[in-house]
Amino acid sequence: MDITFEHIFRLGNVVFENNLYRQIHYPEMLTRYDSNFIEFKKIPTLSEFKSAEGYLRSFHLKHGQNHVKFYFPENEKPIVELIDYLNHSGYNIGFLELYTIQPNQFPIVQENPDIEIYPVTDKNLETFLKYQYQQDLEYGSEFANQKQQLHKRNFENPNILQLLATYKGKPAGSVDIIITKDTAEIDGLVVDENFQKKGIGSRLQKFAMEQFFNKTIILVADGEDTPRDMYRKQNYQYHGFKYHVNKVCIPESN
Template identity: 35%
Template sequence: MVSFSETYHEYTWIEETDFYHHYQNEKLPFLYSCNILKFKRNPSLEEFCLAEKKLMDFQKKMQQDFIHFYAAENEPFSKEIEEYLTKENYTIAAEELLVIDPKNFYFSHQNEEISVEIVGDNERLKEYLDFMYQLNLKNGVLYAHKKQDFYVDRFISPKIQQINAYLDGKVVGTANIILSSEYIEIDHFEVEPNFQNKGIGTQIQIFIMALAKDKKVLLVVDKETKASRMYYHQHYQYCGYQLSAFKRFKTATIINIPQNSSSIASTS
């Protein structure tokens, strides 16, 4: 069965101890999901506080205003740590890893007015960038601007393909697919909020399932959300979960609350 360790990550290893891995992305210091400390096992409260202080000192040195932890895969935080996290105003979230054989993908109808294409040239890339810029403005102009270089790097990467969905010539949905020898991973799955419930997310997934052929398709989604219920309805299978704890320790102009990137297409 696939595990979270097999999903795509855009960070590099900083440090390893007997109970955690520390990861960082110097090019993307503003992205919470790329700058994390991941526990290898459930720590004691004393160990957690030690890791917390070390991570906070590191983040402040790097001029980052947040700390972001992940529990060991398929393990809850202990009751003692959960109480501490609540007292210290952490946001606790849960993600699920789902997988599907493309031939098992279920949908009840198609919207043939929607066309889906790989972003394969500069014109399509500009359309993709413009769409993502508008979506990211909810997190501030600076954040939206910084994410543009991130998307261009993904366009260049041989491991990643970007997808645009069109309705009447307008981009109304996007996704990234990450290619490996065994899997295709769906990431940054977005549908224009004003075009929800029009089958856009379904058409994007139909397109991806055709590309996958004999490879399994996987994604990470926020647990017990409208999006996760949709994926189960489409016959995705549960592979595991992981908990995270997040806190910002000073006010900043960039807001990027941790949220899995597959969740926005929840009403497609």
């Protein structure tokens, strides 16, 4: 099975589309950059980008959003002229990397009785939500509050399995597993900074491997963060990259 970024779960609705790009919008969570953006179908010229930029900025302003975000086609890098414009315009430029693994290829994980992994149920949902709220506060209270509603919607979604990890009984990590017919996507893997380097992330992944042993496991990593090095050591296979840019727009003064 040839896995591409098209297999990655995308939270949001297509609200506009033309030959150059499609626009994704998610009114339930306007502060979530990865649900409110423009995705180019081909690398735009500088003029085409500026036109799309103006459109998205205007659209977001009408909805009280102060950011713009753009994704570029898979395995294509923006042209030099466009990169120069993005750098001079204050954009953050990054790229994602796509990885897959067959569950039987995941390395052996050393057992640690201090670590427990639990699927989220009615009994531990409140504990899970409180843990997530503390993690999401890093991005502001508005984001954290909106994310609480998203976690609740995910809990009701039969195609999403939420996992909570504890260390000596205290919430320490979590992940969402997005399930399709052929794949299980590891999404939002988070380990509390107070419990890192104890093997919690590996245990969460191992639980997913055991639960979905007959599916291809997929995940997306930030191309500039260190977890990608861990994934390579864990036998994940690299499948490609995707550039993205975003910036927070300062409101214009009257």
